[in-house]
Amino acid sequence: xxxxxxxxxxxxxxxxxxxxxxxxxxxxxxxxxxxxxxxxxxxxxxxxxxxxxxxxxxxxxxxxxxxxxxxxxxxxxxxxxxxxxxxxxxxxxxxxxxxxxxxxxxxxxxxxxxxxxxxxxxxxxxxxxxxxxxxxxxxxxxxxxxxxxxxxxxxxxxxxxxxxxxxxxxxxxxxxxxxxxxxxxxxxxxxxxxxxxxxxxxxxxxxxxxxxxxxxxxxxxxxxxxxxxxxxxxxxxxxxxxxxxxxxxxxxxxxxxxxxxxxxxxxxxxxxxxxxxxxxxxxxxxxxxxxxxxxxxxxxxxxxxxxxxxxxxxxxxxxxxxxxxxxxxxxxxxxxxxxxxxxxxxxxxxxxxxxxxxxxxxxxxxxxxxxxxxxxxxxxxxxxxxxxxxxxxxxxxxxxxxxxxxxxxxxxxxxxxxxxxxxxxxxxxxxxxxxxxxxxxxxxxxxxxxxxxxxxxxxxxxxxxxxxxxxxxxxxxxxxxxxxxxxxxxxxxxxxxxxxxxxxxxxxxxxxxxxxxxxxxxxxxxxxxxxxxxxxxxxxxxxxxxxxxxxxxxxx
Ligand code: NAD
Numbered sequence: 001x002x003x004x005x006x007x008x009x010x011x012x013x014x015x016x017x018x019x020x021x022x023x024x025x026x027x028x029x030x031x032x033x034x035x036x037x038x039x040x041x042x043x044x045x046x047x048x049x050x051x052x053x054x055x056x057x058x059x060x061x062x063x064x065x066x067x068x069x070x071x072x073x074x075x076x077x078x079x080x081x082x083x084x085x086x087x088x089x090x091x092x093x094x095x096x097x098x099x100x101x102x103x104x105x106x107x108x109x110x111x112x113x114x115x116x117x118x119x120x121x122x123x124x125x126x127x128x129x130x131x132x133x134x135x136x137x138x139x140x141x142x143x144x145x146x147x148x149x150x151x152x153x154x155x156x157x158x159x160x161x162x163x164x165x166x167x168x169x170x171x172x173x174x175x176x177x178x179x180x181x182x183x184x185x186x187x188x189x190x191x192x193x194x195x196x197x198x199x200x201x202x203x204x205x206x207x208x209x210x211x212x213x214x215x216x217x218x219x220x221x222x223x224x225x226x227x228x229x230x231x232x233x234x235x236x237x238x239x240x241x242x243x244x245x246x247x248x249x250x251x252x253x254x255x256x257x258x259x260x261x262x263x264x265x266x267x268x269x270x271x272x273x274x275x276x277x278x279x280x281x282x283x284x285x286x287x288x289x290x291x292x293x294x295x296x297x298x299x300x301x302x303x304x305x306x307x308x309x310x311x312x313x314x315x316x317x318x319x320x321x322x323x324x325x326x327x328x329x330x331x332x333x334x335x336x337x338x339x340x341x342x343x344x345x346x347x348x349x350x351x352x353x354x355x356x357x358x359x360x361x362x363x364x365x366x367x368x369x370x371x372x373x374x375x376x377x378x379x380x381x382x383x384x385x386x387x388x389x390x391x392x393x394x395x396x397x398x399x400x401x402x403x404x405x406x407x408x409x410x411x412x413x414x415x416x417x418x419x420x421x422x423x424x425x426x427x428x429x430x431x432x433x434x435x436x437x438x439x440x441x442x443x444x445x446x447x448x449x450x451x452x453x454x455x456x457x458x459x460x461x462x463x464x465x466x467x468x469x470x471x472x473x474x475x476x477x478x479x480x481x482x483x484x485x486x487x488x489x490x491x492x493x494x495x496x497x498x499x500x501x502x503x504x505x506x507x508x509x510x511x512x513x514x515x516x517x518x519x520x521x522x523x524x525x526x527x528x529x530x531x532x533x534x535x536x537x538x539x540x541x542x543x544x545x546x547x548x549x550x551x552x553x554x555x556x
Pocket of ligand 1: 270303305384385409
């Protein structure tokens with residue numbers, strides 16, 4: 001059995017002059033010391049003032065804040081990302097709550113819709129269907145031999161925005177920035193990938209600036225062969241790398257996960273990560289209500305990837321926490337799609353992923369009818385239908401349940417089923433609320449209360465760090481369950497007293513560390529790990545965390 005790796009400290013510097021300044025992993029901009037400027041031939045290439053990291057952060061923040069729009073802030077921060085990664089990550093870490101919504105949801109959705117226009121420098125790997133047969137060669141163009149996490153998308157379902165083709169690359173880039181930020185993955189060991197099989201977005205194909213293949217998406221066998229070539233080539237080049245599927249349309253998401261989950265180290269964040277983070281929020285809400293998971297009746301508006309992932313996680317929770325059978329747990333969940341309540345007797349052909357949650361019940365067309373029939377205690381929105389949790393819906397729910405758990409999760413903000421302020425006013429603050437995209441604080445009895453955000457960021461970086469740190473051979477549902485439990489356990493009583501369902505995002509590195517430890521422990525216990533268990537697992541995983549700070553360089 002292999003012994004654990006450790007990440008080497010400072011890289012050996014062979015670059016000098018402008019080449020060094022143009023390497024974002026090594027560049028320090030104005031923070032190169034006088035001695036370094038001499039050794040690496042930088043005098044004259046930089047202004048004379050030698051800044052420290054804090055001064056540089058202050059300068060960046062002034063510039064971020066004076067941008068006119070969040071999209072401008074995104075563009076500005078991405079140019080910093082491409083220039084100086086240490087500074088980029090330090091700025092993000094020191095201004096986490098302000099900047100996470102800029103580099104990820106909701107702004108990243110807007111950035112993806114405009115991706116061709118705001119494109120500056122390429123980042124990550126593009127693999128297009130017309131290059132089939134050459135993927136292994138193309139992967140060799142990537143300069144890093146030690147990739148640990150790959151986030152891959154085919155751009156077919158970007159957030160709630162639909163098919164954005166190659167413009168979806170903003171998502172893998174953003175998710176990997178979150179990996180570095182939250183769970184200390186080394187940026188050099190991350191790889192964003194966009195598999196371009198065309199787009200069915202006609203407006204994009206007609207856009208003269210569009211960066212991707214101008215053809216309709218490949219289908220069935222062609223599509224499967226393209227993804228398969230990527231999976232095999234990536235595994236051959238980086239056998240230890242975790243592959244995270246991201247924003248694939250649900251007709252592909254389930255198929256790909258089922259095909260690869262037992263063969264390769266991979267997971268789907270839209271399904272499994274969403275399931276775990278939502279379960280964690282529900283467990284916190286139940287701590288406030290002092291109720292059991294198995295007592296709940298849960299209605300989903302939307303029956304796609306997110307709904308299935310969340311429903312499976314809730315079922316796993318009901319079975320593990322309260323001893324329900326699989327069937328009894330599933331019967332407590334009702335799903336609604338664009339055709340109405342998902343039932344066993346529906347005349348349209350139900351997709352495979354919807355069948356386990358089809359109820360043996362009469363047909364019902366709309367949400368209100370389902371609420372009166374089911375009398376739910378939990379309502380989850382994963383439909384992408386803005387405004388569908390209106391006042392009538394929420395008041396109907398409250399007739400049966402004085403303190404409903406309401407999770408309008410659709411992203412970006414413009415797609416949310418309702419807002420935090422609406423729920424607060426319609427339920428007089430009684431509802432337990434979490435949303436997919438962040439909402440501004442609400443004034444409640446003279447106090448500003450920040451609405452909880454059910455953010456996948458709480459889960460996937462920790463799970464990813466956990467599996468790659470112990471070189472697990474696979475990612476199991478048990479790992480996501482333990483991640484959800486760990487996260488829920490980190491919400492303090494004081495936070496619960498304010499109705500907060502998740503810990504502060506400012507704690508994200510500690511949260512990810514605790515999740516990584518729990519996940520790795522499970523991998524060791526279940527003999528899935530590829531290394532011997534380090535005596536001090538906490539210290540081992542902590543030591544793997546990339547700290548964005550400047551190190552003194554020496555010439556080789
Ligand atoms: P999806 O495309 O797989 O599923 C969407 C579902 O909504 C489908 O079942 C569809 O039939 C249903 N739907 C569409 N119109 C409807 C209508 N009028 N009434 C009822 N149902 C309708 O998408 P997904 O991956 O499941 O994601 C759904 C939403 O959830 C997205 O907006 C996504 O951004 C969001 N999401 C949030 C989080 C989070 O908050 N942590 C995580 C994942 C996904």
